[in-house]
Amino acid sequence: MDESIGRGGMASVYRGYDLTLGRDVAIKILNPELARDAGFRTRFRLEAQAASRMSHPTIVRVFDAGEETESLPDGTTQPVPYIVMELVTGRLLKDVIEEGPVDAERAVAYADGILEALEYSHRAGVVHRDIKPGNVMVTADDHIKVMDFGIARAVSDSSSTVAETTAILGTAAYFSPEQAKGEPVDARADLYSTGVVLYELLTGRAPFRGESPVAVAYQHVSETPLTPSEINEEIPRALDAVVLRALAKDPYQRYQDAASFRAALTHALTGKAPSRRQLGTLTSELYGPNPRQAAETARSLRQLSTDTTMRRTQSGPPVAWVWAGVAILAVLLISVLFWVLTIPRGGENVPSNSRIVPDVTGMTYERAAEELTANDLVPVRVEESSVTVAEGNVIRTDPGTDVSVEVNQQIKVYVSTGQELVAVPALTGLTQETAAQALEQVGLKVGTVTSRNDPALDAGIVIAADPAGGDEVAVGSSVDLVVATGRVLINDVTGYTVEAATRELEAPDTQLTVETQEDTSCPAATPPVVIAQSLAPGEVPVRSTITLTYCAG
Template identity: 55%
Template sequence: MTDEPTQALQAPEERILSGRYRVDSLIGRGGMATVHRGYDLTLGRTVAIKILDRDLARDNTFRTRFRLEAQAASRMAHASIVRVYDAGEDLEDDPAGGITHTPFIVMELVRGRLLSEIAADAPLSAEDAARYVDGILEALEYSHRAGVVHRDIKPGNVMVTDDGQVKVMDFGIARAVSDTSATVAETTTILGTAAYFSPEQAQGEPVDARADLYSTGVVLYELLTGRPPFVGGSPVAVAYQHVREAPVPPTQRYPDAPAQLDPIVMRALAKDPAQRYPDAATFREALDAALDGKTLSQRQLTHLADELYGDQRRAQHEIEHTFAELSSENGVARTQSGPPTAWVWAAIALIVASVAALAFWVVESDPMDLRVADTVDVVDVTGWTASAAERELTADGLEVQVSSQPSDSVPEGAVIETQPGPGTSLELGAHVDILVSDGPLMAKIPSLVGGTEEAARAALDGDSGLQLGRILPLNDPEAAAGTVLAAEVDGDEVDEGEEVLEGSRVDLTVATGRVTINDLTGMPYELAKKEFEALGLTVTQTRDDGCTATNPLVVETQNPAAGDVDIHSTVTLRVCAPVKVGSEDPGGENEGSGNQDTGDSGTGNKGAENKGSEGKGSGNANG
């Protein structure tokens, strides 16, 4: 064996997003994003991280829309929806000195297969197809009630877990994309395929929940036949078919498809949203009923198709007839009684391809620069750091002046706006003001704790920039009445000198100068005394001569009774007097002769504070 030099393999540097999410192995790649297995370092759980293409992030409007839609999606918690945990932007310095924004979302990691993979294996049975579509509709029923329209339902956005649970993902992303995309061609480039578009989406019209139901109908069609109802060489060609052509019933596309689901698919694929199912719940009910119902006859199915697609079917016949007439006028030999279908569709394909090429050229080509050579457009630097924005605008030949102001909505150090605004055409050397956020206005907590309530009110009512909130009374055995014990802002205790948002309300906890005592009658005297003394109270004792003492002494009454008393006040406890031994009288303050300790006679011996009769006479305490 020969010795060969070895080189240590260096592990690739870990990528951490927002200081919290570690990006691990690649799971999948799509037209607009890559999906990675990841790990949440804060909560200690495995997640899926979808990192969007950086080209999408160049548009500030998209980033804002994406963040808002991701937040809306994160509020949806349903078993049939992949949970969105978080969304953010990864900020990196680019070679030009600016900052690159890469949006990402953090989702629940689902173990299973994409529905697109399942559909690619073979057409499914009616039961399996209905089960998967029912899961999609269940998710849509929930999201539509929450006011969220998905806009991109397709098998690639549906996961089937290992135990058969259907989970729909990417809620809100399609809207963020479509609201910032100018053309159908551009939108479909981002979303990957137009095969599942509704007609209203293809025409750039406003959409509602019924657009999702149309896309679900396309998914059901594909599960039953192995392909979507409309395919073409370009997104524009497919979009044209969604708008203008009637779909072929699944059983005519794939004879083994379950005939009882033909009317369900045809209804879902109606061009007019008003002719589709009104909501996901109705779609689910119809699908469930169809599994147990009878199949339509060919005449009934034709009648349904005429009802739903009459205009499109007539238009197709008119197009075929027109092309047939044109071919006859140009001397094209006809060898069949009907119109030359192959020739007609070839011509249509040529027209569609031309439209698609034109759309692609419009999207991909740079617009004509009609500006005067000595002018420049103001770049949108909103959200950039002040230094990066200044470098960018200076490099464009503009004079820059930076100023700042507080802002509650824009992070400190980020650009709020420029004057003139983005897109304004200026001469080289023109002046541009950049307004940068100082962050929210802050105020310092004045000296409050330990002072009086009156002094605290005066401090907050002055020029502190703060407001007096609630006054919360609290019994404290040591603090005098009116002493401020604590100050809080939004439930958090604050200290002198601490900075909080200007205008914050400061809640004060103020001593009442009183303490609460309990009813300790029946408790051993010594224990009661300790409890009251722990509250800073003074305890005195009186003897009740009308009862016989127990061992240990027990509190008979207390004054004052249970409730609030002033701090450092006195509590008087009344106990029974001890009995005088050897006397028929229970003892007491007896006057007469006798000596308690020696038995010698004498006068005026009162006994040892014994309770009992007050009778006078001779006697010996020891008998």
């Protein structure tokens, strides 16, 4: 381990060298205060292991995670958790932003790089939770590398307040509203944070600033941001619309996945810019009426009502017209009052051989039957399911309330049988299309569809359903599906021994077929080490065959 190359609220980072594989690495060592918490260390290790399974050009690779023991001067020992990562040369996006706003094309390119990493990680089931310029590297060739995937979750799960979390992660400026409120988060929280980073790239400042983390968190939850073009006039208005959508308070009003966000950015640079009215409509849709506009309107009204120095631009109406209008209104009011007082009441002027159907909705059937019988009507019970009326209570009558009918006429009384339930069919193992048809046949519909890698299933096969098969739900309910991608994730195993690489690639979560191939042009090693693999790291089709090449000269 060599010199220190970085330090943060959670850990210190050192340059290191991997003696086994002969490569430079970065070693992140957890700060002692956090290392003392056994629960945090466990979450830290599990999240690091999850992150280590991701291999993508826009993500800083995690090679290893472990724990050493350090002896203290008083003779006691303490654990020292660490993570071994890919060493990236370049500079932090935070340093780029400190130099001032960047042009729109470059800002979009940086944001697209972050979203490309998130698109991959979200598909692998990993939510970052701490997207910010300090966790994004810009390489020497101006490409993006996102780091610290999954590690922020260990911090969030160990902190009970915004202040505690920001003391470790460093800032609340990039928190999503749901993070600020301590609510559960999903991939859309990462998209919100990316929107904040894009805002800062375009304007040189964060959308919300305050004297404390709590003050900033409050603004994330309740305040409407200025559009970026109000701060930097050179920004295309089309990007205003994209940023406002990304910063929506309600996760359901944001982009629902990274791919949609990326597509919107591409369109913003090539498509037609929205008008100011369209932007105002979008702002009202996402954040409610503009509070600044409301304040200006109120101030103008107060000025008009109190400033005696201001002249009218139009003369008032003639006094005679005013009194004529008052007289007409008075006559209309008296006429309406007279009509209300003289209209017949229910039951008045009804012939002796007729009856008015009473209102029995919401009553039990027994009570409704008594009420109808007392009015010389004949109740006829008709049962019907209802999601709003309790079982046994009256939904409506036919003829309806206040209708005049003959004596002894039959009145259909529709009584609720409660909510109609249906069993969710068995969907596991079906194709997504077949599962949708099975749900439709029983009056259900497909809800959210989540993709997940499964080494044993082809693309489009249902892995699980929620609610599960056999559960009873209301007719018309949605059933969420988890569907296989038909692909599995493999790591770069070059540098591994052939035995270790084969064990990893044939593991239950990959289940590839491994073949080996000798290369006699290079000297043999003991044990043999993989120098090449036929399939590139990343996602590959299930049940693929991969060839590992090793030196045998």
